[in-house]
Amino acid sequence: MVQRMCSFLHNRRTSENRKIDKFIKSTIYNARNCCSYYNYGRTYNNSDSNDDEDNIDYPIFLEWVPFNRFEDIKQIGEGGFSKVYSALWIDGKAKYDKQDDGSWKKRESEPIRVALKRLNGSQNISVEYLVEIEKQWNYYSTMIRTNALKFYGMTKELETKEFMMIIKFSEKGNLRNLILNYFNDILWEDKIMILSKLSHNLRKLHKLDYCHKNFHSGNIFVKYNKNDRKEYDDDYDDDAIYISDFGLSGPSYKQEANNKVCGVLPYIAPEVLNGEPYTLFSDIYSFGIIMTEISSGRPPFHERKHDIGLSLEICNGLRPEFEEGTPEIYKKLAYKCMNAIPDQRPTVIELFKVLKFWYYSCDNLYYYGEKEKFGYKEKVIRAMFEEAGKKIPSISTPYEKNPDAIYTSRMFTFNSYQNPLIPLLLFHI
Structure with a gap:
């Protein structure tokens, strides 16, 4: 087996944390068994004579990278429980050619720009948090045939001794800023x-039975060029949109109290505020909130303090407003996502089917006019x-934000509120 894969296994590189070492080693063992591969083009075929580098598969595994292998480190973002930096990875991601005998031969790699996500307080990283990191790895492993966000490995900041995730660098902005x-x-x-592509990505996450737990517009990255709409097509596995930070909304160290909730308040489902566990339907509620944001052009409850008072009103049925002129079918779908009763919300598969039909109805390439689904014809x-x-074009979006309206993840401690009131009108599509 090639040297780069073996170096960690032979303890030349270690995180000095037994749990993290074990986790990284498990991904390497899986790669040695050829369980999964990076794909930078079409599927590898030994009979293919094309030597184009973009048509070769690579084993996929996580690496432990010493911090001194990064240069030009600059902070580019900060959340409630982490900081994000851009950095030049001197060695770059290891790449390999598959040989006729099934073995792998290392190829020369080049320096690449990456993002380093520093996990605050992770010197004593908890088992529970490491499980969430493993879930991220499992999710990204299902996305290897796409250009979506890649999880390369881990490192440790020298001064603070805090662990950092090494992630594909993206120049995309988040949906909130877009x-x-x-x-x-x-x-x-x-x-x-x-929204259609976003529901497709969320569907992949839910297919693994994973909840995001911190689904908001700041954790959704979008490629947008107003001068070139050709970038948007029907390829649901392109890199136009991807979701980040699922499962990692809280601190990396262990929390003893079970009445704590982490996230951005306006996006947290009412049942979670009431002390119920996160479910897949909690993410659907957050999706509905994002739909209101896309309609209005303003963050939800930007004029309000994000405090216990707002939490109580959310539990009693308060929802963000839509911009005047928003299509009724759109509002009905969003309200259904924001239903106070979790199992009255659509599944992500149902959501995706509706949004995909809407998108095809608006797109000239797929428009037929008379095709009918969900009670409406395309035309x-x-x-x-x-x-x-x-x-x-005439909608005015400038707004005054309450200084206590916070759109980064925070820890909340709530007592159980009264059960959410059932809305007088349950919308259906």
């Missing part, structure tokens, strides 16, 4: 495309969103 900066340029067709759906789109 809405803030380009709201009046984003057509309704684009809004539906974003009716297209007409609704085209009419709504006429108002977008």
